[in-house]
Amino acid sequence: MAIRTDLTSTRDAVAERRARVLELTRLGWKAYEIAFELRISERTVQRYRDNERAGRPPGMPPVHRRTLERAPQIRRLAEMGYGNCQIADKIGMSPRTVRRYLAMAS
Numbered sequence: 001m002a003i004r005t006d007l008t009s010t011r012d013a014v015a016e017r018r019a020r021v022l023e024l025t026r027l028g029w030k031a032y033e034i035a036f037e038l039r040i041s042e043r044t045v046q047r048y049r050d051n052e053r054a055g056r057p058p059g060m061p062p063v064h065r066r067t068l069e070r071a072p073q074i075r076r077l078a079e080m081g082y083g084n085c086q087i088a089d090k091i092g093m094s095p096r097t098v099r100r101y102l103a104m105a106s
Contacts, residue, residue: 021048067093067101074101 017038024034031049035042054068067074070091077087084102088095 018048021045022052025049067097071101071105074098075105078102 017040020038021034021040021044024037025045029037031042031045034040034045038045050068070093073091074087077090082090084095084098087093087098
């Protein structure tokens, strides 16, 4: 695998890798098979799959499954007027995670 130095090339490489993961998934490959083939972790494979299911665009950073599961609750509390720290306390996340999620969701 070639080492890439500029940011655009890195983004392109990540986009290519994500596309390859999704292609192999559609062909019925298991996560561990894809991880072995592409020399990435199984967790990375799962995050690409989760983000695809959630409809996240390719350029967005991965979101942890736990955040995706709590997304409706985060949105509801924000709509009720709770601040990031209050939401974080209620659902057991860091205020930074809540803030990032709300920034990406808007």
